[in-house]
Amino acid sequence: MSTQNFTYTGHPARVIFGFGTTTQLPDEVERLCARRALILSTPAQTSQAEHLAGLLGATCVGIFSGAVMHTPVDVSEHAVSLAKEVGADVVVGVGGGSTTGLAKAIALRTDLAQIILPTTYAGSEMTPILGETSDGAKRTQTTLKVLPEVVIYDVDQTLGLPPGISGTSGINAMAHAVEALYARDSNPVISSLALQAIKALAVALPKIAKDSTDRDARFDALYGAWLCGICLGSVGMALHHKLCHTLGGSFDLPHAETHTVILPHALAYNAPAMPEVMVALEGVLGPDPALALQKLARSVNAPTSLKEIGMPADGVERAAFIAMSNSYWNPRALEISQIRDLIGRAYEGAPPLATDH
Incomplete structure (x- = not known):
């Protein structure tokens, strides 16, 4: 520690x-x-x-x-x-x-x-x-x-939550825990809860996708979601949540699905600035955590592109501009061209790409 x-x-x-x-x-x-x-x-x-x-x-x-x-x-x-x-x-x-x-x-x-x-x-x-x-x-x-x-x-x-909604809702929860790991006011208490939550959901969600009545998996997923909520309420958020608020509020995109699509790309963007966090995430998600999150989405039949959930093709530029319009803290400096590229990759459903500073 x-x-x-x-x-x-x-x-x-x-x-x-x-x-x-x-x-x-x-x-x-x-x-x-x-x-x-x-x-x-x-x-x-x-x-x-x-x-x-x-x-x-x-x-x-x-x-x-x-x-x-x-x-x-x-x-x-x-x-x-x-x-x-x-x-x-x-x-x-x-x-x-x-x-x-x-x-x-x-x-x-x-x-x-x-x-x-x-x-x-x-x-x-x-x-x-x-x-x-x-x-x-x-x-x-x-x-x-x-x-x-x-x-x-x-x-x-x-138990009656459809498998598809379970998947996107669960990954939405994971986003809270992932960003808590690199929040400006992160602390070892919340980081410990975050890693426990991410692991619980990463294991439970594919099981729920196969059998939505799996009571043990449902218990673990709800427990993980509770911990994710504590993370969200206890520390600040950064690029991922800013992008999701921009996309959801400006283009009326579905909330959980937007988080599911954006999370791998936001994590990949920040990865070069937080090697210790990436090592910790490898411990619960395996190699290349950003790609692992996108694969998790596919394994629960969740969308992996903004195009799938109603984002207009001409919205990428506007979304990047809105996301950059108000300053906010992020572990890696925000550059308009790279934020535009991030949103463009998310629009197409391309693999998340980690680029150097």
Whole structure:
């Protein structure tokens, strides 16, 4: 372990993890001294929201099933209006990053407590970070006001997650851990969690692709995703997340799929500036970690090109310009021509390329 000084900041959250833990929701609502719960979901997960409403009985005062990707401000404001109308004193979100983002947006505006039941491997339930989209741009902020009070991880909630979504959601989670390894404020506590998380997901995701009902693999994947979320919420991010926010917010590309495509290329770009991190990643991913991540995506039938997920061919130049428009820390200096090449390779689905400084 490095002998350098470091700072570690832990974020308070109550975590309940295991099989069948959803049944503990009423007790957790009561523990927060809440009496009027508004349940949140995406349209596709309305049935899961209704199941939670059944568990809560009269404590549930409404369901808002309009959560969508990238947390548009107008949707959040609509949900806030409903929360005020029904007099909610807690929001309960069931779903992935879209639902969690909505819960956080409501908490930011109302200070309502949040209970999150993740059904994917997004990890945002472990972070004080909120990204909201308006006028074609995604903006992020960090504030403890949006950190959920309780997270109920129920492996059973993930058994119905389709293998394809499981793969992209899991690699999206891995991206949080990979970038945590080379964050400006990285520390040995988070680095240890990151490597454990990456290994757990790298092993579990191919098993889930072959058998989506593999309970042991589902347990390991959700556990890995939880650790990835801790990484995301504890240290800063760099090039990978900046590119994904740019692509997602400006071209309305699917969130997890964008992370899946970009991760190998962003890692390859930074590789020359962080040899120790690459050695650590070789220990959990094998030789050439960037290429290994792209191969992992293929093994779980996930997309490996921006072209596949709806990126317009003429968007490469614009994406590079937007990504360079605001300065941010990265272990390797950012050069417009090389960022353009990176996005171009990701657009085509070419192998990730590590170039010298």
